[in-house]
Amino acid sequence: EAATDAKPADLSGYTRVKQKLVPPPFAPAHEQVATGGPKIVEITMETEERLMVVDEDNGASVWALTYNGSVPGPLIIVHEGDMVELTLRNPTSSMMEHNIDFHASTGALGGGGLTHIYPGEECVLRWKATKPGCFTYHCAPGGDMIPYHVTHGMNGAIMVLPRDGLKDKDGNPLRYDSIAYFGEQDYYLPKDENGDYRTYEAAGDDYADSLEAMRGLIPTHSVFNGAVGALTGEGAIKAKVGETVLMIHNQANRDSRPHLIGGHGNYVWESSFTDAPLQDMETWFVRGGSAVAAMYTFEQPGVYAYVNHNLIEGVMLGATAHVVVEGQWDNALMEQVVAPRSFEA
Amino acid sequence: EAATDAKPADLSGYTRVKQKLVPPPFAPAHEQVATGGPKIVEITMETEERLMVVDEDNGASVWALTYNGSVPGPLIIVHEGDMVELTLRNPTSSMMEHNIDFHASTGALGGGGLTHIYPGEECVLRWKATKPGCFTYHCAPGGDMIPYHVTHGMNGAIMVLPRDGLKDKDGNPLRYDSIAYFGEQDYYLPKDENGDYRTYEAAGDDYADSLEAMRGLIPTHSVFNGAVGALTGEGAIKAKVGETVLMIHNQANRDSRPHLIGGHGNYVWESSFTDAPLQDMETWFVRGGSAVAAMYTFEQPGVYAYVNHNLIEGVMLGATAHVVVEGQWDNALMEQVVAPRSFEA
Amino acid sequence: EAATDAKPADLSGYTRVKQKLVPPPFAPAHEQVATGGPKIVEITMETEERLMVVDEDNGASVWALTYNGSVPGPLIIVHEGDMVELTLRNPTSSMMEHNIDFHASTGALGGGGLTHIYPGEECVLRWKATKPGCFTYHCAPGGDMIPYHVTHGMNGAIMVLPRDGLKDKDGNPLRYDSIAYFGEQDYYLPKDENGDYRTYEAAGDDYADSLEAMRGLIPTHSVFNGAVGALTGEGAIKAKVGETVLMIHNQANRDSRPHLIGGHGNYVWESSFTDAPLQDMETWFVRGGSAVAAMYTFEQPGVYAYVNHNLIEGVMLGATAHVVVEGQWDNALMEQVVAPRSFEA
């Protein structure tokens, strides 16, 4: 698509910086308000095909297709007007071709047309982040391989912040203390005739079975951070009363409806950061193939469950994460006036 | 979660009132614009497990788990800044533990962590309504019991009105003549090997079968007011041309897309009352695990069908209610210029 | 519903014009800003029941129920305040009764109650377009025939433009160079015991089988313009860099989440034209039973894929269209810095 007679890009005025990506649910070091002029943000990602346990209780597993080994891929953060310069590598140990389609970018199928790399190949793609918001990225090799790679974990999110940071509808600045990055992954794991999950020897061996399962549109699992319970227990998010958390939710394929049990979405950006955030939501919406952001300031201590509020998906298919919040209880907000006790019926 | 060393709540400045709850699709007596200062609104709900016929035509039935015996539970109405003080009772005749999670509240899993009551127990929970909007409440005993109770009817809605009432995007007051409260319930009723709906002797006996049916994510029914046809015929909502009806739609689990056949959503609050309403919608959206409000002023007489506009769900799975409107037809809005007649082909 | 004692409509002040409907994905000739006063826009549609190939690769076919022979039915365009005067004809060759429900209209089930025509019948309905936006229309003969006709192709869209045209949130005019009208159709095609698609001798013969397939809520296909690949290859939409395309998406039954691979929704009207458009969306939402509009100005040449971004539906069930854009590549927006090459692992 990129004609060879196209004018070279003028990169004067850009400063080069490297962004060190970190595994989810964490966010890379970044500024909320950009200092200095526009940047070329250099990042590197390597595709990795790896066998992952999806549910320890029943041995469900998947040959995950990943960026940097995690499901979802790492969160990238830049500011509007910056350029992203990605080096993408596919190691020789891979079985498959991969590429990357950035929803935040413009042209060439989101870069997918310029980044097809076979095992042992690398490429470099640079694109300008012209629209502020949270956006999905994902592998899109072509044909049925597109949903196959996406439903095997090969997707993540980039956040393109406005240069002057997030704002409410009246233009007042909104700042957060931390980011919790939730990638929700729908898996369609094949079962054998006894209803047990099948196992496979190598990435891609499940292709025909998986396509058949996918065609029914009903996932066997929908999980955060790649596996049932990955973000509960030791994996739970931590916060304190008074802290503001920006919850970023990526779902590259299937609609979701996040809800923070015991809390709210004080500010929710379902569309982009160009639009004013929705407010005071009980449950927000992720159009399948989107990343969204929701901001909440904790007011009570305790365990909060961040769920896909189709509660069958949240509880039975695995879409539950925990946020453990420390601090002082506020009886003015909620009080157990009478603890459970027997009564005369 | 409620630490014993937390400061007692300061309740001075609140007036205590009792709200008498009524069965759906009706709304309790309430003010649209609050008079006086903040209130502590005392309500009482009793859990009830009861065998309900879902579809008279084929004998489909469910051991419904309910608040106050109805599916959905009763509509509660307060104003922003009020406190809700709920006495919740579980009679000794029950088989199961219940509790309540208010999406409108803050902390302790929406109160779920403070209200676990076994048969023969009661408790009292008080919480402050800090966010205006319509919000789901539901039972959430823990684990798979959460979707099990919710998909057996144990959910309802609270409306938290702004103290000065509803407004359009320019701040002009919006008032309604009546409320129609639609609780849409997705059921996943187990069938036997002949495809007939199974029957069970007591609440909870369908647990294993229901979990298996639920896991497929496709409901056998999606109905208003607990049963197919409950809000048609004698159960239909009544209105008059010129009247404004506030339609509140609660769906505690599954996305829905309400549509009023022959009418519109003039003002629709999908997120909260903090946000300006969307306008002139043909079909609006209920993020699964949400309650929303839509306002319409009827301009023509006749029968209107309020449906989930996945028309398979609306017609075949049961999500249809009727609104019967009296008044004078307006040919300027619509006219049958030529009634059906034969023509020469 | 239309009482015979109702006052006659006052049609003075309206000018009569005829609108020639054209097949999708094209739009009829129209003004973006209305000149002159309100019009009575006369249109004619004929129902047609025809055997259509859905997927050439495997012979899947459907006895489609259509308006004017196409799936979706033709796009109608008027301005707010205009009247639509439809002559609807059902030829004697038909097997079935049809009618039409316009979501944009008011009363009589959207006109459905006044337009029931049997084979060999015609009728004329006039109604006023009082709300600006894109709206679904569809057949709704009653009972299970409603979802049956709608999922057999009998639906389309009308766009009701504001008299002074589209605007951004600040009131600045938004104009387009062309319209691409995407009707997404979910089919539930019955299969035999070998998993092959069944064939039928006449429209309606698939009724019982189709109802059974529909009840499961999972379509076998979801396609644009009636068939897999209808809007790719020779059927692809054409545009040029710098041109603005208004993409209208109609889905009369099932939620969808359109995404333009490589592009965006610069302005998206999910609700109505009364509301300011959402901006800079990666993926937008069609509440099942809605038509929406999204505007994009192309900045790069190449092939764009317009998809339902549930990628299983987009790729495997057929919901992909192509937009082929000519012009000059812009390296400042995206550049392949290093083409795929081998690297030393």
Ligand SMILES: [Cu+2]
């Ligand atoms: Cu890949």
Ligand SMILES: [Cu+2]
């Ligand atoms: Cu994509």
Ligand SMILES: [Cu+2]
């Ligand atoms: Cu319960």
Ligand SMILES: [Cu+2]
């Ligand atoms: Cu909940």
Ligand SMILES: [Cu+2]
């Ligand atoms: Cu029809």
Ligand SMILES: [Cu+2]
């Ligand atoms: Cu409709």
Ligand SMILES: [Mg+2]
């Ligand atoms: Mg911008």
Ligand SMILES: [Mg+2]
């Ligand atoms: Mg864990």
Ligand SMILES: [Mg+2]
């Ligand atoms: Mg986004």
Ligand SMILES: [Mg+2]
């Ligand atoms: Mg507030």
Ligand SMILES: [Mg+2]
């Ligand atoms: Mg009835």
Ligand SMILES: [Mg+2]
């Ligand atoms: Mg709500």
Ligand SMILES: [Mg+2]
């Ligand atoms: Mg208007």
Ligand SMILES: [Mg+2]
């Ligand atoms: Mg083609």
Ligand SMILES: [Mg+2]
């Ligand atoms: Mg619309």
